[in-house]
Amino acid sequence: MTLILCLFTIAISLLLSSTPVSAHFFPNITSIPPLLNATNGPWDSFRNFSGFHAGDKSDGLSKLKHYLQHFGYITNSTSNYTDDYFDDALKAAIETYQKNFNLNVTGELDPQTVQQIVRSRCGVPDIVNGSTTMNSGKKTSSSNSTHFHTVSHYSFFPGTPRWPNSKRNLTYAFLPENQLSNDVKTVFSRAFNRWSMVTALTFTQTESFNDADIQIAFFVGDHWDGEPFDGLLGTLAHAFSPTNGRLHLDGDESWVVSGDITTSSSTSAVDLESVTVHEIGHILGLGHSSVENAIMYPTISSRTRKVELANDDILGIQELYGANPAYNGSSTTPEAQNEGGTDYGAAQKLGSPLDLKFAVGIGLLLLFL
Ligand SMILES: [Zn+2]
Numbered sequence: 001m002t003l004i005l006c007l008f009t010i011a012i013s014l015l016l017s018s019t020p021v022s023a024h025f026f027p028n029i030t031s032i033p034p035l036l037n038a039t040n041g042p043w044d045s046f047r048n049f050s051g052f053h054a055g056d057k058s059d060g061l062s063k064l065k066h067y068l069q070h071f072g073y074i075t076n077s078t079s080n081y082t083d084d085y086f087d088d089a090l091k092a093a094i095e096t097y098q099k100n101f102n103l104n105v106t107g108e109l110d111p112q113t114v115q116q117i118v119r120s121r122c123g124v125p126d127i128v129n130g131s132t133t134m135n136s137g138k139k140t141s142s143s144n145s146t147h148f149h150t151v152s153h154y155s156f157f158p159g160t161p162r163w164p165n166s167k168r169n170l171t172y173a174f175l176p177e178n179q180l181s182n183d184v185k186t187v188f189s190r191a192f193n194r195w196s197m198v199t200a201l202t203f204t205q206t207e208s209f210n211d212a213d214i215q216i217a218f219f220v221g222d223h224w225d226g227e228p229f230d231g232l233l234g235t236l237a238h239a240f241s242p243t244n245g246r247l248h249l250d251g252d253e254s255w256v257v258s259g260d261i262t263t264s265s266s267t268s269a270v271d272l273e274s275v276t277v278h279e280i281g282h283i284l285g286l287g288h289s290s291v292e293n294a295i296m297y298p299t300i301s302s303r304t305r306k307v308e309l310a311n312d313d314i315l316g317i318q319e320l321y322g323a324n325p326a327y328n329g330s331s332t333t334p335e336a337q338n339e340g341g342t343d344y345g346a347a348q349k350l351g352s353p354l355d356l357k358f359a360v361g362i363g364l365l366l367l368f369l
């Protein structure tokens with residue numbers, strides 16, 4: 001009886017504590033309020049460490065270690081990543097990071113390295129379970145070179161998971177509680193087209209979120225998959241390897257749906273299609289690439305549009321699924337752009353979610369009815 005009462009209490013508290021999912025969409029660059037223009041990303045404090053090297057100590061260095069641990073550069077066994085010492089493990093992590101991002105391998109927090117670290121990026125780690133096929137996982141042609149030259153290429157998740165042969169037409173759906181407008185949904189459709197043009201996969205939107213192969217959702221903060229979002233900039237989105245299908249975007253970003261984002265005066269404006277094309281790559285089985293112009297490169301600055309699949313991306317996806325017979329090797333741009341967009345005025349705020357907490361709460365509550 002006590003156990004039932006306890007479960008009932010948990011069910012009620014989960015229902016009551018369910019946080020709303022909201023996302024900010026801006027139909028064009030002039031509709032972003034000036035207030036958001038001065039916002040810095042969550043990693044901006046790392047700029048204070050510019051010039052630091054092994055042996056240094058500074059308050060907040062543990063936060064940088066956490067960052068590197070999160071993206072796979074420090075394993076829990078190699079370093080105490082909760083202290084503020086610039087130890088050998090941190091130096092090794094920075095060297096690996098520098099290789100992956102085509103920087104001079106100095107092991108120090110030189111300005112170029114810091115500049116790269118603070119860029120907004122995808123939340124998927126560069127190194128998964130200690131293995132990577134970004135630069136640091138490849139053999140160098142000249143071992144005494146301090147600058148790593150990228151020859152290739154794309155990468156896959158460990159074990160090369162992919163959608164099975166029986167699944168060549170994948171369905172996708174949007175979390176109903178996000179109440180996305182047709183303009184926003186069109187951005188996703190364009191992003192999927194970029195991949196289906198080059199490979200033997202097709203994508204079809206379906207209304208049933210739970211039955212869809214690919215489930216797209218905007219969440220704010222912690223959303224119960226162990227990968228909480230971090231507010232404006234920082235981590236922009238993440239997605240899971242096949243055949244999980246979950247594609248999550250940070251509802252706190254200033255998502256720009258159309259228009260020339262490069263001319264935006266807002267330092268926080270993020271191009272929705274650019275990030276979506278990247279995350280679909282993960283959904284299909286691609287990991288991060290060290291090739292800077294590849295869609296699967298891990299970072300993307302705000303006010304940047306990057307939607308064209310690079311040769312690196314195309315070779316990677318075709319290795320997994322084969323080529324689209326209709327693909328002739330030319331541009332992948334389905335440029336039915338909706339440049340300029342319509343002026344809706346202020347940001348569109350979205351309604352309440354049915355997030356995991358809510359679902360668990362409902363489930364538990366049903367036990368008692
Ligand atoms: Zn990514």
Ligand SMILES: [Zn+2]
Pocket residue numbers: 219223225227238248
């Ligand atoms: Zn998530």
